[in-house]
Amino acid sequence: MIRLRVFSRAFVLATLAFASTNSFGGEVLINGSLEASAAPTSWTLDNFIKDEPTLVVNATEQIGGAASEFEGGLGLFLRPFAGNVGTYEGLNLPVSSVLSQVVNISPNRTYTFTGSAFWQGDGDSDTNDGYSGGVEFMLEGSASDPDFTGEVPSPTQTYFQMEFMDSSSNVIGDPIRLDLKDDDQLNDNTWMQHVVSGVSPDNATKLRVSAAALDMLDNFSAQSAYFDSFSLRDNTNPNAERLQNADLDAVGAPLGFQIEEVRAGADTLxxxxxxxxxxxxxxxxxxxxxxxxxxxxxxxxxxxxxxxxxxxxxxxxxxxxxxxxxxxxxxxxxxxxxxxxxxxxxxxxxxxxxxxxxxxxxxxxxxxxxxxxxxxxxxxxxxxxxxxxxxxxxxxxxxxxxxxxxxxxxLTGITGDYNGNGVLDAGDLDLQGAGIRANDPNYDLNGDGSTNYDDRLAWLHDLKKTWVGDANLDGEFNTSDLVVALTGGQYEDEIAGNSTWETGDWDGDGDFTTSDLVAALSDGGYEGGVRPAVAAVPEPASWTLLLIGLLGLRRKRA
CATH class of the missing domain: 2.60.120.260 (Galactose-binding domain-like)
Structure with missing residues (x-):
């Protein structure tokens, strides 16, 4: 039974990870349901599942119900049960949330970071009731302790932190971290303010402040936690607030979306x-x-x-x-x-x-x-x-x-549009030529099992409705195409593989040589106008016209 449970969880996680990186059913929007959490304006919010970096989890919500009693407005609602509901129901995954902001600072000053937290529960540490970060052991009968042992340790860590950084954003020394449980925060439905303080080093230019809840688990009770009412000040000007949106009242866009507003005092609409x-x-x-x-x-x-x-x-x-x-x-x-x-x-x-x-x-x-x-x-x-x-x-x-x-x-696609730009053009022929030389089955246009010159003819005749030699792909093969091809200066230049469709590589071998002229002559389109539904076998006269045109153009260039 245990083996089956472990296998089922692994299978579901693998399926979810695959789904998160592939657009099943053609869905291409990110977070179209808007459920992946919005970061408060000016803050960075990182929500994740332990050891599963590809999975998306809505571990937080910015709502009025999470607002501090000191300020009102909005606050950050931590959802420790998010790894055991909805998509993840029955998996009991540990979810984490890290809220952070980076500000510019000066060296050798004392910075004080404050914030308030609220943890749900009955206030009795012996019952293991409430927020998983406020208990020593998970609640008996919860998803983490289905056997009612009362001996499953809670892995949740909740803390406020300051990190001083240099101009390259490298962290200087150890973070200054305050564990909220160690600072006497209880699961007693009471707001409590916490204070972290430190002196910026000589080479410090930035400070990152964080409020984090790591490895939260569903504890099957009133178990929510809230963050709100942050502040960062220094000893040189203690009345100046250093944080943007310190009270978390300005809401940012959900993952994947952006906001555009036209009004004095934006971000209100x-x-x-x-x-x-x-x-x-x-x-x-x-x-x-x-x-x-x-x-x-x-x-x-x-x-x-x-x-x-x-x-x-x-x-x-x-x-x-x-x-x-x-x-x-x-x-x-x-x-x-x-x-x-x-x-x-x-x-x-x-x-x-x-x-x-x-x-x-x-x-x-x-x-x-x-x-x-x-x-x-x-x-x-x-x-x-x-x-x-x-x-x-x-x-x-x-x-x-x-x-x-x-x-x-x-994606219906256009047959023969190998470069994916939505049109049949010379770039497709150049890619096809390379495919023919490599015998790439992806360029087997006529489906005969071989990639060769017949596939080139299929592209020109059946898809583009034109002739071999139509260098500018205007639907006709005439003197203007010879001008285009010869202007490239690659005819018989003895530089291997340097030619394209537009510079005379009509047979797809990568060079402009006599073989390309033979291919064009054999197709019979020179000065014959647009290609008819059924093309006639070329007459010798058309060969003569082509050679005369080519010789005349070469004399002009000489």
């Missing part, structure tokens, strides 16, 4: 809150705080492929007084897709106006979608949801919400 969640087992969604007034959107940019089909879907809910649903044309709420080239230039745009799509102010979640094909030269796609012109309507409630984003990619 979009929030990520539990009451904005759509799915029953979810934790958070996008909250448009329309009453603050202005324009705001949340967006994500991911890689895309030319010719690919993309379907962008999201859910939205509007409250009774939301300004976007009050028949005001100046407020427009949309979802959109922008296809971008490698330089970030917009190639094409698809936009859906949610009013026109049937959304209105009735507090009902509805799903909306956009579908589009990525144009040639697409490198990325930007998906977004938001609104412009929002204002305080005076009718409450008046917020709007988005959640559960999805972007499904279907």
């Amino acid at each position: 979009i929030g990520y809150r539990d009451f904005a969640n759509h799915t029953d087992d979810g934790q958070q969604g996008v909250w448009l705080r329309a009453f603050a007034g202005g324009d705001a959107e949340v967006y994500q940019i991911v890689d895309a492929s030319p010719g690919g089909q993309y379907e962008f879907t999201t859910w939205s809910k509007w409250e009774t007084g939301y300004s976007g649903g009050l028949d005001d044309p100046n407020v427009v709420t949309t979802i959109g897709m922008d296809f971008l080239d490698a330089g970030g230039t917009v190639l094409s745009t698809e936009v859906l106006d949610l009013v026109e799509a049937g959304q209105f102010n009735d507090g009902t979640w509805r799903d909306f979608s956009l579908t589009a094909t990525a144009p040639a030269n697409t490198a990325q796609v930007r998906v977004s949801a938001g609104a412009i012109g929002m204002y305080n309507s005076g009718v409450n409630p008046q917020s709007a919400f988005f959640d559960d984003f999805s972007l499904i990619e279907t």
Whole structure:
């Protein structure tokens, strides 16, 4: 029985790790459900599962219920049970969360880092009840102690820390760490402030402060922990706050997403809150705080492929007084897709106006979608949801919400588009030539089991509908193609493998030689116009025309 349990856990973990690095079903968005935790603005938040670096876990949430009694607003909710619910139900994985911020400092000053913590529990250390970081042994009957022994040690460590660093961000000396349990923090539902202090060394230019909870486990009871009300000050100016967003009240975007707002005093229009969640087992969604007034959107940019089909879907809910649903044309709420080239230039745009799509102010979640094909030269796609012109309507409630984003990619591809830029061009022929020389089965275009010149003819005749010798690929083989090829100066130059389709390598051997002219002559397209559905066998006269054209061009160049 024990062997089966261990095997099942290993199998599930391997499956989850594989799924986290592969887009099953064509999903290409990162964290479309918005469940991977948002870092508070100006802070770095690292949530992870022990020994499983590829897995994503929502070990924290920035919510009002976690706010300190000293300040209110928002605080950081630590979710020790996150490794034993949802995707990880039954696995009882140890989860960790490290919140940190780096600030510039001066040497030889005393810095004091303070913060507050709250741990749930019954306040009795003998019962092992509450937050796993506040008990010596895991609760009897919990996932860690299913046999009710009361002798399974808790691995959880919770601490505040300061690390002095030099200009290259190398840590100087040992970190100054305060274990909160050793500092008399108890599982007694009480906020407690903790203080860490130290003198910056001579070569210190930076200071990293951290609040960490490592290897948290599900303890099957009221077991949450909260962090809030941080501060960093020095002895030369004790009234100056050195931290940004020290009270954690400004919310950052969830993993993978970014925010864009247009309003004086930004970062007020979009929030990520539990009451904005759509799915029953979810934790958070996008909250448009329309009453603050202005324009705001949340967006994500991911890689895309030319010719690919993309379907962008999201859910939205509007409250009774939301300004976007009050028949005001100046407020427009949309979802959109922008296809971008490698330089970030917009190639094409698809936009859906949610009013026109049937959304209105009735507090009902509805799903909306956009579908589009990525144009040639697409490198990325930007998906977004938001609104412009929002204002305080005076009718409450008046917020709007988005959640559960999805972007499904279907790569239909273009046969023969070997360089993947969405068009059949000379670059594809150059890659095909290299494939023919290497006998690469990936370039067996006609499917006869061999990679050879017949595959080149299949590309030219069947896909591009043109002739051997059409150097500029305009659909015809004529004097202009000879000009293009000879301008490269590689005809019979005795430099092996230096030629391309455009410089005369028409047979795919890597060089521009007489054999390429023979291949072009044999195909019969010289001065014959565009290729007909059924091409005739070349007449000797066309050979003569080609040779005359070639000789004339070579005399001009001589």
